[in-house]
Amino acid sequence: MIFLKSKRELEYMREASRIVASTHALLRKMIEPGITTKELNDAAEKHIRENQAEPSFLGYHGYPASICTSIDEEVVHGIPGNRTLKNGEIISIDIGAMYGGYHGDSAWTWPVGEVSEELLHLLLVTREALNRGIAQAVPGHRLTDISYAIQSYVEDNGLAVVRDYVGHGIGRNMHEDPQIPNFGPSGHGPILKEGMVLAIEPMVNLGTYDVYTASDEWTVKTKDGRPSAHFEHTVLVGPEGPEILTALEF
Ligand code: MF3
Numbered sequence: 001m002i003f004l005k006s007k008r009e010l011e012y013m014r015e016a017s018r019i020v021a022s023t024h025a026l027l028r029k030m031i032e033p034g035i036t037t038k039e040l041n042d043a044a045e046k047h048i049r050e051n052q053a054e055p056s057f058l059g060y061h062g063y064p065a066s067i068c069t070s071i072d073e074e075v076v077h078g079i080p081g082n083r084t085l086k087n088g089e090i091i092s093i094d095i096g097a098m099y100g101g102y103h104g105d106s107a108w109t110w111p112v113g114e115v116s117e118e119l120l121h122l123l124l125v126t127r128e129a130l131n132r133g134i135a136q137a138v139p140g141h142r143l144t145d146i147s148y149a150i151q152s153y154v155e156d157n158g159l160a161v162v163r164d165y166v167g168h169g170i171g172r173n174m175h176e177d178p179q180i181p182n183f184g185p186s187g188h189g190p191i192l193k194e195g196m197v198l199a200i201e202p203m204v205n206l207g208t209y210d211v212y213t214a215s216d217e218w219t220v221k222t223k224d225g226r227p228s229a230h231f232e233h234t235v236l237v238g239p240e241g242p243e244i245l246t247a248l249e250f
């Protein structure tokens, strides 16, 4: 069942999402060769708590950290630790915060220092694919109009969309109906309605789309070892179209 959020609920969701965005802004400034992913995690957790919110991921199905940090061939759900960032890597940072009982969820992938043209292409295409998907979050459109917009843009640009993980509705729970695949034909699934809130999150690989879960039972990696990027926004289906609740100001 897909919940439509009331005006009161949306106030909490806006605030949770704003906190997620400001956490991304904070971490973005910290990303440089030599910093550990644990330092990023701890700064994020402190910032979220200082804003009267809680990290959504901590303890979720036993997840042991407050954010996910996934480097290069790691796709999603990388656990922060003592690993230091190196020049030329890319790092996906996924953050969730709960405020007043409601969640916001967003991911960005950043270059560390100077990265190759190929990696920059991966980042730009994944980010634009997310934007194309978001543009379909309009009342009256069908859910998989989002999926098709993402897949077609990614594949037209020579990259591959991960199949095993999908976007999701979000609200009182971090994961609500509907599931939002990043691939498939348009024109299927539920009709989008004003008041739905969707976490749209393409994961895009430079090589093939196949992934597996590493022995830590969390980190998802590409099978071919080639890099992957992940961008995610929490988006309200507004009366006239999408409103990105986790938008980051540059
Ligand atoms: N943004 C991720 C998602 O949408 C976060 C889940 S990570 C977990 O599924 F650690 F919380 F599981």
Ligand code: CO
Binding pocket: 105, 106, 167, 168, 199, 201, 232
């Ligand atoms: Co998500």
